[in-house]
Amino acid sequence: MRARDCVAVHSYVKRSSSPFSIGSLRVSLLATTAICAVMALPHPASAQSPTGGSVVAGTAGISQAGAVTNINQSSQKAIINWQGFSVGAQNTVNFNQPNSSAATLNRVIGNERSVIDGAVNANGQVFIVNSNGVLFGKGAQVNVGGLVASTLDISNSDFMAGNYKFSGTSNASVVNQGRIRARGDGQGGGYVALLGKTVSNEGVIAAKLGTVAMAAGEQITLNFGGDSLLDVTIDKGTLNALIANKRAIIANGGQVIMTARAADQVLSAQVNNSGIIQARTMAALKGGSNGTVKIGRIKLLAQGGTTSVSGKLDASAPKGGDGGFIETSGDKVNIADSAVITTLAPDGATGMWLIDPVDFTIAAAGGDISGATLSSLLNMTSQGFSATNNLYVNDAVSWSANTTLTLTAGNNLYVNKAITATGASAGLVFTAGNDINVNNAVRLDGATATLAMTYGGDYNIRTPASYAGTTTGPIYDKDGNPVYEPVAVQKVNPPLAYPRGTKASYGAPAPGPAYDADGNPIYELVQGGQATGPVAKQDTSGGVYGSITFSNGANTFSMNPNGLVINGQPYRLIHSMTELAAINNIANKYALATNLDAGATTYNYVVVGTLGDGSVFTGLGHTIDGLTIRGSAAAVGQTSGLFGKVTGSTLRDLGVTNVDINVSAPAVFYSALVGALAGSVGISGATPSTVYNVYSSGEITASQFTRLGGLIGYDLGNSTTHVVNTVTNAFSTVNVTTALTQGTVGGLIGTAANVILTNTHATGNVQGQAAGGLAGGAAGDAFNSYATGTVTTRLGAGGLFGDWGPYAFQTGTLSNSFATGDVFGGSTSGGLIGTLTAGDFDAVISNVYATGDVHAMTPGALGLVDPGPGVGGLIGVVVAINAGNVIVTNAHASGDVIASLNYGPGPDLTAAFGGLVGQFYDTSGGSLIKNSYATGKVDASQAATVQPVGGLGGRFSGVDIKGSYSTGAVIGKDVVGGLVGMFLGSSGPRGALIATIDNSWTTSTVTATNPDPLQVGALIGQAHIAAIGPNVFYNGETAGGVGLGGAAFFGGVTGEVNNSQGLTGSQLADARFYANGTISQVLASRAVAAQAAQAATEAAAARQADIAQGEQGARSASVTASNTQNSSETPPNSGTANAGTPAAKTAKSAAVEESVKSVDDAVKADDTRARQERERQERQRRAAAQQRGDGRAGSGGNFGATIRSIDVDGQRFNLQDGAPKQDAPVQAPQ
Incomplete structure (x- = not known):
C-alpha cells in the first residue's frame, strides 16, 4: 500500500456515512497513522508458505507439498521457530494436533511480518508470534480450535508451562481483514486473541460460546480456565495503544473483550467500535428442559484513554433467556448518536449496560452521550453508568420500557436535567461515594417503579431553600461551586454580581469601606453606590428545582415496599393529606411522593400531632400548599403547625407554602409554640433533630404568651448533655404577628436554644413583645444567615436576633450574616441584635452588618425600668459576665439610630445610644471591637438627660477598640462623644483594668442640646480608667462643652492620653492617613x-x-x-x-x-513621590503589624476607597456613574 493510499483511506474515514463506519468514531490522527504505517509495508507475494521451520520444543513434524504445509504434532505442546510464516492466497497450512487442548507456538525470527491470505486449519490451538506484525488479508480463512496472533513474544518455558505471559515493545500491528473462526472442541468454546500495540479487526471473527479478545499493551497475560480463555490482563501499557473493530465480531453465548492500556499516566489508549459486536444469549446444550443458557458479555476497556462507540453492541436474548452484560469503560467514554446498544430479552430479564469512565457527562452537545441517545437505548436495555469521579446528567432522559437506569459516581452525582421513567416497573439507581445532587425533576410513573439512592455523604435536592442566605463573602457548596456571590454596590447598574476572581482598582479614597488589621478590604464602595453590603446571587435556574416524584398513587408501601430505598432503608411513600395525617406518633421513614394541596380542610392546631421519635420525613423537593390552621379551644402549652412536635427526628427537602395559621381565637392560649413547619423541635435522649432544606410562606398570627416562628416555633437542644440541633438551608417569607405585649417572635424561629443555624434567612415582617427578624431569641452558632423584614416590638428587638448569645457549655459564633430591615423597639434594640449576653464562654462575631434604621420608641404605659439598656445600629446591649468575652470584628452599621426613650435620671438607669453598639458592659475585661465602623446618624435629642451618646458606642465599659471609626453626626443632651459617649475601664473580679482605644478615629460632628451639658467631647464625652492612643484622631472643630487643655477632646477624663489630636475641617478628609501614621508625608x-x-x-x-x-x-x-x-x-x-x-x-x-x-x-x-513614600511606609507598617499582631488598621487606616475600575477576565472596565465602560484590555495575571 502506498503512502498516498493511507491518505485516501483517512479521507474516506472522515467522509463515511455508514452507521458502523470508523467515520463516527473520534479516533486520533496519531492512532490512524499508526495503522497506515504498518499497512504500508511491502506485501509479500501471494504464493507463499511458511519457511525455515525448526522445532525447538515438543514433538512435531513439518511437511510441505506444493501449496500445502502440514504440521503433524504428537505432543500436547510444541514450539516452532520460523524464518517466515505467511500463507499465500492459494496456500493452506494444516495443524494436525492430538486433541483440541493441544497448542503450537509459531514464532517468527525473521524480519518480515506474517501475511495470511490463504487458509489455516487446526483442530487445536495455534499461536503466531511475530514482532514484525501479523496481517490476515481479505482472503484469509482461519478455522481453528483457538488462535493467538501477537507482536509480543512469550518465553518457551512460560508457554510450555501454560503461563501465557506476553511482552514486547514492537510498534507493529495485528490486523484482520479476513474470516477467523474458532470452534474449540467442535461444540464451541474456542477463542481468538489478537495482541499488540495496535490491533484492528476489519473482517469477521467468530467464536460461538467462546471468547474473542483484542488487547494492546507491552505486557499482556491470557487467563485460561481449561481450554477456555476467561479474561485478559494488561500488566503494562504502551504509548498510543489502539484497539479498533470496524466490521464484525460474533461470540454468541460467549464474550468479546477489547482492551487497551496506556503507558503510565499518558491518556493515549483508545478502544473504538464502529462495527458490530454481537454476544447474544444462547443455549449451549440442546435437550429440552436440561438445556443450559449461556449469557453473552461484551467488554470494552481503555485504561488511561478513551472508549468510543459508534457502532452496535448486541448482548440481547432474542431466542429466550435473559439479556447479557455490556461494559464500556475508560477514563473517558464517548457514545455517538449512531450507536446501537441492546440487551433486550423478550422472554426474560433485560440485561445491563455499564459505562465506567473517570468522569461522564450526559449532554445534548459536548458530552459523552446525548440524552436522546440514552433514552432510545434505555428502551432496549437497562443501563449502568459508573464514573470513577463525577457523573453529570446535563440533558433530559426519558423512557417507557421496564428497564433500569443506574448512575454511579465515585465522588458526586449531579442530576441537572429531568429524568422521567414511565414504565410500570422501571427503575432508577443513584449511587455516589460522596453526594447525590438532584437539581431537576426526577419522576417515576409506574405502579411498581423503584428508586434506590446510596451515598457516602448526603443527598441534596435543590429547592428554593438551597439559596437561603448570603454573606459578606461568597458561599460555596461542598464542591467549591459558588452558591452566593458578594457584590460591591446596591445599585442595579453596573450588574449586581461580578465573576469570581474580579479584581478591584481603587481611585480616590472615600469614607465607608473598612480594612482589617492586615490591610485586606472587608467592605467596598463603588462610585455612586452605597455600602449596604453584598446582595445574594440570584438563582439563575429560572425557578427549576429538584424533586423526586412517584406520580402513581398505587405505588404504596404495602404494594411496593422497595418503591423508595435510601441507603438501604425503605421509605413509606405518602400521596395525600389523609395518608400524612395517619402517620401521627408512628416512628418510621416517610417520603412525600408528590406535591399536596392542603386547602380543602381547615385543621385544628396541627396536621400531624407528633412525628415519632427517630423518624425521617423527606419531602423529596415537594410542597404542601394552602395549609389552613385555626385554634378552636382553650390551650396551654399547645403546639401548632404542619407537625406539632418533632423530637430526635429529621425533617428535610420540603416547602410549606401559602400557610394561613391564626390561633388568636381561644380565650386561654398560653405558652404555645407555633410554626408553619413545626410548633416545637427537640431532642430524644442523645439524638438531636435535624431540619434541612425547608422553607415556608404565608401568614401566622397568634395571641398571648407564645413563641412564634415563620418556620419553627421553638427549637431546643440540651445544654446539659450538649446535644445540639441543626437548621440548615432554611428560609421563611411568612409575616409573623402577635400582640406587642405578648410572645417571643422570629421570622424563621421563635426561640432557638443550643442550635446551629447555617444558610438561613427570613424576609417577613415580625411583630411581638420581643422579636428578631430571624429569631426572637437564640443561643448557639449562626453562619451565613440574614433577615430583611421590619421588626416591631415594645421591648428588645433585633434585625436578626432579638437576643443572642453563646452556648452555656462552649463558645458561640455569629459570622457572615446581616440584617437590612428597620427596627422599632424598646430599651434594648439593635439593627442586628437586641441583646447579646456572654456568660462563662465567649461570643465571637465577625463579618456582619446592619443597614436598617433603629428607632427606640417611648415605652409609654409599660413604665419599663431596665438596668443598663442600650440602643445601637448593630447591637443594642452587650453584656459579658464571668469568664466570657465578646469579640466583634469586621462589623459595620449604616442605619440611623433614633432614640426617644423617656427615662428619668437616677441610679443604674443610664440608657446609652451608639452608631454600632449602645451599651457594652464587660465585668472582667478582655472584650474587643476591631476593624469595625458606623456611618449612621445617632440622634438621642429626645431622650432623657444623662444618657451617653456616641458615633460608634454609647457607653463602653471594659472593652477595647482597635482599628475602628465613626462618621455620622452625633446629637445628645449631656454626655456626648464623637466616637464613644462614655468610655470606662472595668473593675470586676480581676480588679481595675484599663480600656484602650488604638488606631481609630471619628469625623463625627458632636452636638449637645442642653444649654449647660455635663461632658461633651469630639472623641469621648467621658472617660475613666482609659488609655487613648496612639494614632487616635477626632474632629477638632466640634461644638462641645467642657474640654481638656482647651481642646474639645474629652468632656471628662481619668487616665492616660497619648499621641491623639484634633483635626481641622480641611484635615478631616485625611483622617485615615493620620490613623495609619502617614499623615506627615501627606501634609x-x-x-x-x-x-x-x-x-x-x-x-x-x-x-x-x-x-x-x-x-x-x-x-x-x-x-x-x-x-x-x-x-x-x-x-x-x-x-x-x-x-x-x-x-x-x-x-x-x-x-x-x-x-x-x-x-x-x-x-x-511631588504627589507621585509622596504616594510612593506612603506606599513604602505602608508596606513596612503592614509587615510590622503582622509580626506584632496588634490589630492596627491596614491600608487606608480602616477606610477604603472608591472603586474606579474592575478587571474581569483580562478586560478593564471603568466605572462612571455606576455604568461599566470598557477601556484598554489588560494582561490577565499568570
Missing part, C-alpha cells in the same frame, strides 16, 4: 502642591490683567513648587514687540500657560 506634599497651585493662579491672573489693559512690556513668571513670588514688569526695548500688539498678547499667553504647566508638572511629581 508635606499637599502643602507644596497647594503653594505652587496658588502661585500659578495668581501669576496667571496678573498676566491676563496686563494683557487686557494693554500695558507696555510683559511680566515674566518664575514659579516653583517650593517657593513662589510675583514676577516684575520687564521694561520695553527696541527689540521687543509692544505688549498691546496681538503678537505680544500671544507671547504672554504662551508664557502663562508654560508657567502653569510647569507648576502642574511639579505638583504631579
